[in-house]
Amino acid sequence: MKVMRIKKTEITDTFAEAFGMWGARVVITADTKQWARAAAASMTGFATSVIRCKLEAAVECEVPPEATPDRRPGVSVLLFTMSSKAIAGQLIDRIGQCVMTCPTTAAYNGLESEKTVSVGGKLRFFGDGYQISKLIDGRRMWRIPVMEGEFIVEESFGIQPAVGGGNLIILGTSQRIALRAATAASNAMREVAGVFLPFPQGVVGSGSKVGSRYKSMIASTNDRYCPTLRSISGQETLPENVAAGYEIVVDGLNEEVVKQAMRRGIHAAASRGTLIITAGNYGGELGKYKFHLHDILK
Amino acid sequence: MSTTLLHMHTEPQVPLEAETLSPASIAGLSELGIEHLQVMHGNVKAKVGDFFKVTGRGTPDIHIEGDLSRVKMIGAGMAEGRVIIEGNVGMHVGIGMSGGEILVKGDATDWVGPEMSGGRITVFGDAGHMVGGAFRGQSTGITGGEIFIHGNVKNEVGNSMRRGFIAIGGDAGDFTAVSMRAGTIVVMGNTGVRTGAGMVRGTVACFGESQILPSFEYSCRYQPLFLRLYLIRLQEHGFGEKITDKHINGKYDRYSGDAVELNRGEILLFSGQ
Numbered sequence: 157m158k159v160m161r162i163k164k165t166e167i168t169d170t171f172a173e174a175f176g177m178w179g180a181r182v183v184i185t186a187d188t189k190q191w192a193r194a195a196a197a198s199m200t201g202f203a204t205s206v207i208r209c210k211l212e213a214a215v216e217c218e219v220p221p222e223a224t225p226d227r228r229p230g231v232s233v234l235l236f237t238m239s240s241k242a243i244a245g246q247l248i249d250r251i252g253q254c255v256m257t258c259p260t261t262a263a264y265n266g267l268e269s270e271k272t273v274s275v276g277g278k279l280r281f282f283g284d285g286y287q288i289s290k291l292i293d294g295r296r297m298w299r300i301p302v303m304e305g306e307f308i309v310e311e312s313f314g315i316q317p318a319v320g321g322g323n324l325i326i327l328g329t330s331q332r333i334a335l336r337a338a339t340a341a342s343n344a345m346r347e348v349a350g351v352f353l354p355f356p357q358g359v360v361g362s363g364s365k366v367g368s369r370y371k372s373m374i375a376s377t378n379d380r381y382c383p384t385l386r387s388i389s390g391q392e393t394l395p396e397n398v399a400a401g402y403e404i405v406v407d408g409l410n411e412e413v414v415k416q417a418m419r420r421g422i423h424a425a426a427s428r429g430t431l432i433i434t435a436g437n438y439g440g441e442l443g444k445y446k447f448h449l450h451d452i453l454k
Numbered sequence: 455m456s457t458t459l460l461h462m463h464t465e466p467q468v469p470l471e472a473e474t475l476s477p478a479s480i481a482g483l484s485e486l487g488i489e490h491l492q493v494m495h496g497n498v499k500a501k502v503g504d505f506f507k508v509t510g511r512g513t514p515d516i517h518i519e520g521d522l523s524r525v526k527m528i529g530a531g532m533a534e535g536r537v538i539i540e541g542n543v544g545m546h547v548g549i550g551m552s553g554g555e556i557l558v559k560g561d562a563t564d565w566v567g568p569e570m571s572g573g574r575i576t577v578f579g580d581a582g583h584m585v586g587g588a589f590r591g592q593s594t595g596i597t598g599g600e601i602f603i604h605g606n607v608k609n610e611v612g613n614s615m616r617r618g619f620i621a622i623g624g625d626a627g628d629f630t631a632v633s634m635r636a637g638t639i640v641v642m643g644n645t646g647v648r649t650g651a652g653m654v655r656g657t658v659a660c661f662g663e664s665q666i667l668p669s670f671e672y673s674c675r676y677q678p679l680f681l682r683l684y685l686i687r688l689q690e691h692g693f694g695e696k697i698t699d700k701h702i703n704g705k706y707d708r709y710s711g712d713a714v715e716l717n718r719g720e721i722l723l724f725s726g727q
Contacts, residue, residue, distance in 0.1 A: 225683060225686075226679060226682045226683055226686070227682065227686060227702070262679055288655070288718075290638060290657075290680050290683075290684075291598075291617065291619075292619075292680075292683045292684060292687060293687055297680060297683065299680050305676045305677070305678075305679070306676075306678065306679060306680065308679050308680055308683075
């Protein structure tokens, strides 16, 4: 097996296995940056993993006023689901319940794509017959009368095939060192446009494996990387000097941006005293995409 | 992009119906072919070459020079391409157009863009009556597209329009948006009397003064977010001097009407705040 090192960090010769998903981008604007952030935070709540949330979503970036459709402060949110059918329902629910309810906000499509789903076209019914549509520069907007004035939502949102489940596993000699490295990796990865890290601050403290000894569980703790199970689980994945590990899951609008994010993440983590950087896979049998760590560093 | 240039050498004595002066009609034709296209000089059949010198093969990009005040129906039915008129233009410019763009670098007379369903017409000077309006006897005006007039217009702009966007950089005459079915009209100056008379749905936004009919009722003073989207678009299309931040961020008095119809139309008057 080839050994690759960045500084003193060993990069395992393995690959991250990722899946095909469907993605959408919502640009939320509001009178202030704070309200836009509040709506985005609400919209991306309970959206860490499709395993139980049925959706993965997070803030992609903040959008300056000069780059938003209505020239107000904005936040770009990416949302991924496992099917194109599921994404429309999630957009309708989350824009309806989390954005429309947040003061002064509006929701615009942020993804040009041939395939679209109707969102404002469904949410308009909240207007109870008083809604008004406007066609502005070829984009249909719905004006829904609300108690503070009007809520604006675009009728159609673009969706496209996307990549979910790109990952890095960062192992360190102490929990503090591993977390510091994972945080640095997370910060670096989130700077790549078109990707998001769905877990809190982008770092997963409890990575999972597929399946369980219990029938009702489709995923369970990744025992191979649990330091407390080193002598119990019978697995020998974890070197003796590893005290803790974190996973970073990265979703992106295409393979290239996921690779780019992973590359940045590896370099950022390696510069923070990480012992080993590896990745999670299922033997290559489940996912459509394979991101070989050595290849993406070339 | 290569261009087909038509230079007027003989002014028509009576209105010239030139619906053949359109990208689709001249597409692929030679200079001679274009000059042989038929036009109607009053009730007499004539040729394009009787009035214009043509340079260049038929391209989607047409420049027409001269005083075209008596030349009607330029850009008729166009679906793509661009027509640039270096001067004034006559009635019915862009009639029935569904796409593409017409730029008039002078004034236009009556009925700019009748039966229009798409594309954009920009007039850098003034325009006459019935901009985007329905022909007499018809129930609908424009059903889509954009008409931007940088100067003033006369009466009945947007008469019976069903969809689309009309922007007037100056004043509009009487009966603005009369019988409007839907769509949006922005007037950056004042409007004449009876604005929105008989309007069913649709929006008239006015920066200046406008008399409100008694069949309209005051709703509220607010900041209409959707209007920002229109005004930003207009700023990007040459109205930057007339639309300032105070218009984009300002409050508007909303009146609903016309109560003699469905009462779902609205007039938004800039409050100055």
